[in-house]
Amino acid sequence: MRDTFHDELDQIGVELVEMSQLVASAMSRATTSLLDADISLAEDVISDDSRVDEAYRDLEERALDVLARQQPVATDLRTIITTLRMIADLERMGDLAQHIAKVARMRYPVSAVPPELQATIRDMGRVAGQIIAKAGAVIATQDADTAIELESDDDVMDALHRRLFAALLDDDWSHGIEAAIDITLIGRYYERFADHAVGVARRVVYLVTGEMPEPAGA
Amino acid sequence: MRDTFHDELDQIGVELVEMSQLVASAMSRATTSLLDADISLAEDVISDDSRVDEAYRDLEERALDVLARQQPVATDLRTIITTLRMIADLERMGDLAQHIAKVARMRYPVSAVPPELQATIRDMGRVAGQIIAKAGAVIATQDADTAIELESDDDVMDALHRRLFAALLDDDWSHGIEAAIDITLIGRYYERFADHAVGVARRVVYLVTGEMPEPAGA
Numbered sequence: 001m002r003d004t005f006h007d008e009l010d011q012i013g014v015e016l017v018e019m020s021q022l023v024a025s026a027m028s029r030a031t032t033s034l035l036d037a038d039i040s041l042a043e044d045v046i047s048d049d050s051r052v053d054e055a056y057r058d059l060e061e062r063a064l065d066v067l068a069r070q071q072p073v074a075t076d077l078r079t080i081i082t083t084l085r086m087i088a089d090l091e092r093m094g095d096l097a098q099h100i101a102k103v104a105r106m107r108y109p110v111s112a113v114p115p116e117l118q119a120t121i122r123d124m125g126r127v128a129g130q131i132i133a134k135a136g137a138v139i140a141t142q143d144a145d146t147a148i149e150l151e152s153d154d155d156v157m158d159a160l161h162r163r164l165f166a167a168l169l170d171d172d173w174s175h176g177i178e179a180a181i182d183i184t185l186i187g188r189y190y191e192r193f194a195d196h197a198v199g200v201a202r203r204v205v206y207l208v209t210g211e212m213p214e215p216a217g218a
Numbered sequence: 219m220r221d222t223f224h225d226e227l228d229q230i231g232v233e234l235v236e237m238s239q240l241v242a243s244a245m246s247r248a249t250t251s252l253l254d255a256d257i258s259l260a261e262d263v264i265s266d267d268s269r270v271d272e273a274y275r276d277l278e279e280r281a282l283d284v285l286a287r288q289q290p291v292a293t294d295l296r297t298i299i300t301t302l303r304m305i306a307d308l309e310r311m312g313d314l315a316q317h318i319a320k321v322a323r324m325r326y327p328v329s330a331v332p333p334e335l336q337a338t339i340r341d342m343g344r345v346a347g348q349i350i351a352k353a354g355a356v357i358a359t360q361d362a363d364t365a366i367e368l369e370s371d372d373d374v375m376d377a378l379h380r381r382l383f384a385a386l387l388d389d390d391w392s393h394g395i396e397a398a399i400d401i402t403l404i405g406r407y408y409e410r411f412a413d414h415a416v417g418v419a420r421r422v423v424y425l426v427t428g429e430m431p432e433p434a435g436a
Contacts (some may be wrong), residue, residue, distance in 0.1 A: 064299065071289045081282065084299065085306070168395055177386055180395050184402040 005070045012062055012083060013139060019055040019090050020136035020200075026052065026097035027132060027193060031125030034104040034186070035118055037111040045101035052094030059087045075207075082203045086139065089196040089203075093132065096193045103182055112182040114175045117167055124160045124190040127153055131197040138204045147201035157194040161187050223288045230280055230301060231357060237273040237308050238354035238418075242347060244270065244315035245411060249343030252322040252404070253336055255329040263319035270312030277305045293425075300421045304357065307414040307421075311350065314411045321400055330400040332393045335385055342378045342408040345371055349415040356422045365419035375412040379405050 026045050033042035066072075067080050103112050113121045131153045138147045164187045167173065168180050205211070244263050251260035284290075285298050321330050331339045349371045356365045382405045385391065386398050423429070 064295070067299075068291055068295055071291075073286055073289075077282075077286055081285075081302070084302075088303070088306075165399065168399060173395060177391060177395070177398050180398050181383065181386060181402045184399045185406065188403065188406060 005066065005072060005076065008062075008066050008070070009076070009079060009083075012059060012066070015055070015059055015062075016083065016086060016090070017136050017140050019052065019059060019087070020132060020139060022048075022052050022055060023090050023093045023097065024129060024132040024136065026094055027100075027128050028125065030097040030100040030104070031121065031128070033101050035111060035113055035122060035125075037104065037108050039105060039108040042101040042104040042108070046098055046105065049094050049098040052091060056087055056091040056094075060084065063087070078210075079207055082207050086200045086203055089200045093193050093196045096189045096196075099189050100186060103186055107182065112179070112186065114179060114183075117164065117183060120160055120163050120167070121186065121190075124157065124164075124187075127157045127160065128190055128193050128197075131157070131194050135197040135200045138201045142204055142208050144205050144208050147205045150198050150201040154194045154198045157191060161191050223284065223290060223294065226280075226284050226288070227294070227297060227301075230277060230284070233273070233277055233280075234301065234304060234308070235354050235358050237270065237277060237305070238350060238357060240266075240270050240273060241308050241311045241315065242350040242354065244312055245318075245346050245350060246343065248315040248318040248322070249339065249346070251319050253329060253331055253340060253343075255322065255326050257323060257326040260319040260322040260326070264316055264323065267312050267316040270309060274305055274309040274312075278302065281305070296428075297425055300425050304418050304421055307418050311411050311414045314407045314414075317407050318404060321404055325400065330397070330404065332397060332401075335382065335401060338378055338381050338385070339404065339408075342375060342382075342405075345375045345378065346408055346411050346415075349375070349412050353415040353418045356419045360422055360426050362423050362426050365423045368416050368419040372412045372416045375409060379409045 026048060029041050030045045032038060033045060063080055063083050067077075070076075072080060106112070111118075131150055134146050134150050134153065137143070138150070164183055168183055173180070244266060247259050248263045250256060251263060281298055281301050285295075288294075290298060324330070329336075349368055352364055352368050352371065355361070356368070382401055386401055391398070
């Protein structure tokens with residue numbers, strides 16, 4: 001039997017998954033805009049971040065409203081608090097996609113990514129896509145096994161990030177300082193995006209198992 | 219008249235200020251370790267981050283415990299939720315200080331900061347110190363005017379950040395790619411540190427005025 005509180009919680013869960021899809025779309029388009037120097041796509045990602053921010057405010061308000069009206073305790077209270085944190089993670093992930101689109105816009109009509117790094121950045125975009133899709137699935141299903149998969153996706157992201165640095169530090173690097181700054185920041189944005197997705201998954205594990213995760217990014 | 223709930227809230231506020239002092243100390247020492255290539259100071263900052271994480275876990279547990287036991291509503295509920303977010307901001311600021319100390323450690327026995335950028339990084343460290351001190355004061359006093367001051371400190375930080383980039387892109391830059399990567403990341407860490415401090419101050423303004431701040435870093 002479901003009561004009003006759990007119905008409301010379920011609805012918030014559904015919209016949290018929708019918010020994760022907005023973020024996934026933003027990141028996917030940001031990566032394409034960066035690789036292809038697609039200014040109109042970059043502009044779309046930048047302006048669409050307001051939709052992520054709106055989802056953030058809307059979901060936060062609803063979660064706080066449920067908290068105030070229903071006065072949940074124990075597991076239910078933990079679920080609401082954890083939901084508030086996941087909303088904040090997703091909002092930040094939207095910002096990071098927007099940051100990537102801003103680099104694309106700044107360097108237009110050239111791609112900020114030199115030819116020899118296009119494959120690595122494409123892979124980082126692909127892993128970012130996987131990781132946010134899995135984070136959404138974890139929210140929807142509360143499946144702790146998928147949450148563990150995210151940790152290994154995050155390891156792949158870290159390896160790609162190291163590959164970026166190796167390319168920058170190679171004697172053959174011929175694109176100068178400005179491109180190196182861009183790649184350093186872009187790499188950092190993808191890495192942080194993955195960290196936040198892992199944060200979301202860890203919070204779900206915490207909900208399911210009751211074990212407090214370590215702070216993300218520690 | 220104060221009741222148990224408000225006494226507990228006051229105590230959490232006191233410990234939140236103490237946590238901000240831990241973070242301020244970490245950032246101040248991280249900056250010194252970076253400028254002076256002081257490996258033992260860098261190691262101290264890195265290992266002391268566990269104290270920030272401990273304060274985070276302890277304060278979070280206490281806030282959740284108060285929330286569960288006291289079932290606050292309206293302003294009191296908002297205060298607890300906002301407190302949870304400020305704890306998370308401070309934890310992240312501790313991580314950023316640790317990241318700076320890790321760059322110092324990685325480049326030891328050389329400073330990661332070339333001579334001509336030492337003054338700018340010193341200024342960024344000084345502004346970071348001001349901004350975390352003011353964030354602590356805002357938590358302690360709930361003074362919205364000091365919270366507004368933080369926004370202009372953040373503008374100073376942004377200007378210093380732009381100065382770093384200008385130096386990297388100057389034709390006279392003679393320190394190569396690795397140093398440019400270091401400076402790019404270090405600059406980002408200081409900038410994010412300031413952003414989180416502004417986030418803390420905005421949350422206090424929200425508590426005092428009831429106006430929802432924009433998401434930090436938007």
